[in-house]
Amino acid sequence: MGGRSEGGGQVSALRPSNLPKLAVCPCYESNPVAGPAAERGTLLDTAFRAELLQTDDRHELEDKLTSEEVAAVSWAVSMVRAMAGRERVLAREDDCRLQVLDLNGTADAIVPGRLMHFDLKTGLRRNYREQMAAYALGLMGAHFASEWTCHLLFCDLREIETFRFTYDEAHAVVDEVVRAFHDPRKKPVTCEYCGWCAKAETCPARRELVAETLPVADPGFDFEAVIADPDRLGQFLKACAVVDDFRERAKKVAIEQLKTGGEVPGWRLVTRKGNEFVNSETVGQHIEEIGFGPVLSAYGNMTANKFRRLWEEHLGSSKPFPEEAVKHAAPSTYLKQTNPKTK
Ligand code: SF4
Incomplete structure (x- = not known):
């Protein structure tokens, strides 16, 4: 679930959504102030739940989302429906709460008949294995199962990652993180999560x-x-x-x-003139006179995902998406820091 504190009441560092971070740095502590990405995650998560449950406030929630976000949520909902088949989907928060080794969490959607649950994720793909192991453990306990499947729905990317755990596997994953967290000799490990940590x-x-x-x-x-x-x-x-x-x-x-009128010796504020632009409505008013070709070439290429979403929204399944039209830019290289345990 996107960025929300779990379990209600006092926020503890040791909760399922923190486990992937604690697996890397056992001293990690989440920042109590939710950043814009976490707030967006919570909003999309609420809209996802509302859409699955077909609640009355779903249109109101949809109004708070951009058209890309609406498309991302409907993709996630369609994935749940397709994978659940005719089985019942639980999505009310009360039906999705779970408890495991004294940790509280809330799954996004559960399909008990197929021993699986779904978790909506926004933004980039990250590691959520330890969080999913905790959910699997809690849900196996609640639904008397010895195996569990977790589907992560990366809605912005339209990607799915699936984990399958036996009870023992999930227990071992969670136990290792919990033990490291309680270790009195634990030491902080700088990692990609430092920027989100309350101790940064x-x-x-x-x-x-x-x-x-x-x-x-x-x-x-x-x-x-x-x-x-x-x-x-x-x-x-x-x-x-x-x-x-x-x-x-x-x-x-x-x-x-x-x-606010203060001073920082050696530094001053500089205001740059904003870039000039013409909005898309104005371009639309003149597009026939100028011609579609020159205007479209001036706009340049569109990302394949954006075009897929436009296709889905306007043509739906009436015409198959022309996958052969998708081109690949040359790969680029950048430097990314690895987490000590994933080297
Ligand atoms: S700032 Fe980084 S190294 Fe320090 S406790 Fe937080 S996550 Fe660990």
Whole structure:
């Protein structure tokens, strides 16, 4: 489920949705202030539930979504219906609550007749294995099953990831994370989740990394030696990522101070003129005079997913989507930090 605190009452660090993060850093603590991505996740999740249940407020919820988000939710609902077949789908929050090893959670939709549940995810694909293992464990207990299937619905990407667990497998996955969390000798492990962690600004592991990077200014700092050694290079980049994160946070604070009349010595606010543009309605009014061809070439290529959604919305299943028209751009390469346990 997208970003919502589970179980109600006091928010504990140890809850199913935090397990994938705790599996990497046992000291992770979620930030109590939900960011825009988490808020969007919760909204889409509510709309998904409402659509599955066909509740009266579903149109009201739909009005809060963009047309792309409406299409993403209806894709997820159609996947649930297709995989559930004639089986009953439970989607009321009260029907989807679960408890496992003292952790509370809420699945998005359960199909007890097929021993499976669905979880809606927004944004990029990430690891949710430990959260799904916890849900599987709770749902196996509630539905007297010895195996369980979890389907993650990445609605923005229109992708599905499926996990199947036996009781013992799910128990082992959850138990390992819970044990590491309760270990009195646990240590923070810097990772891709640091930016979301409530301790991001105070965490000793991150401060240590920053302290390692700052000697760049030291006259004795030998950059050639760093880039010549793969271990030092990796460590240096990891430290730079933390410094970048701190820098972004510091920039926000400085902008706020300068906007409210404060001073940050050495820095000032600069206002850039906004780009000029013509909205699509105006282009539409003149498109016949100019010609569709020149206007469409000026707009450029459309992503295949956007075109698929347009096709779905306007042509539905009346005509098959021309998959052969989808072109692939040249692959690009970028650097991504790996989590210590997934290296
Ligand atoms: S900031 Fe990063 S390393 Fe520190 S506790 Fe949080 S997740 Fe762990």
